[in-house]
Amino acid sequence: MPYRFDRIDPRHTAMVVVDMQNDFVADGAKLQSRQAKDMVGKLAETLRFCREQGIRVLYTAHVHRDDGCDMGMFRDLYGPIADHSSLVDGTTGADIYPELAPAQGEHVIKKHRYSGFYGTDLDIILREWGIRNVVVSGTTTENCCHATARDAMFHNYKVAFLADATGTFDYPDVGWGAMSAAEVHKATLTILAFSTAHVMNVDEFKSLVAKGRD
Numbered sequence: 001m002p003y004r005f006d007r008i009d010p011r012h013t014a015m016v017v018v019d020m021q022n023d024f025v026a027d028g029a030k031l032q033s034r035q036a037k038d039m040v041g042k043l044a045e046t047l048r049f050c051r052e053q054g055i056r057v058l059y060t061a062h063v064h065r066d067d068g069c070d071m072g073m074f075r076d077l078y079g080p081i082a083d084h085s086s087l088v089d090g091t092t093g094a095d096i097y098p099e100l101a102p103a104q105g106e107h108v109i110k111k112h113r114y115s116g117f118y119g120t121d122l123d124i125i126l127r128e129w130g131i132r133n134v135v136v137s138g139t140t141t142e143n144c145c146h147a148t149a150r151d152a153m154f155h156n157y158k159v160a161f162l163a164d165a166t167g168t169f170d171y172p173d174v175g176w177g178a179m180s181a182a183e184v185h186k187a188t189l190t191i192l193a194f195s196t197a198h199v200m201n202v203d204e205f206k207s208l209v210a211k212g213r214d
Helices: 034-038 040-053 122-128 141-154 181-195 202-212
Strands: 013-018 056-062 108-111 133-139 158-167 198-200
Touching: 013 040, 013 141, 034 040, 034 133, 034 158, 034 181, 040 056, 040 133, 040 158, 040 202, 056 122, 056 141, 133 141, 141 158, 141 181, 158 181, 158 202, 181 198, 198 202
Parallel strands: 013 056, 013 133, 056 108, 133 158, 158 198
Antiparallel strands: none
16 A cells, blocks of 8 residues: 655655756746746745744756756757756756745755756765655656655655645647646656655645644
């Protein structure tokens, strides 16, 4: 049976905010996830709650060097990455969306693949802090959030995945039919709930944190 939290202890919990960058969130961005933009307010409030409760907050940012030496297969998958118009390290587009800006002392983990764990020091930091539970929020549900949640589970962290603080975009037909953002989001949540994480909404997360403080 899929595992579930009965409480979440803030002392051993970290919130990972996945790729909520201007190039994924801001209006007019080539890689915008509309669902991600629409849940910015909810996520910002959730981050305030986490800080008040003593839950560590970290961010990931998907970036590539301006010479493309770390692009790998992304060069073939995403035009705005291949032409260096999006997610270039050091540009405004690669920065965290202003309404979700890190608080003083919070870290932004730069990554070059979907998972926040792949080729980064995220696991080192979490273990140094004594973290046991990883809460995943951000974009996109099925790629970077999914991959980060899976890798967290592979590293033996218990994962909470926030259904209403993650989001994605519409998928065009590339041979197997188009899918709306809502369909992609729901399918990913269903898969994660069975195989990887306790999928929950923000209100349930807050309730479990309250129980963890008792």
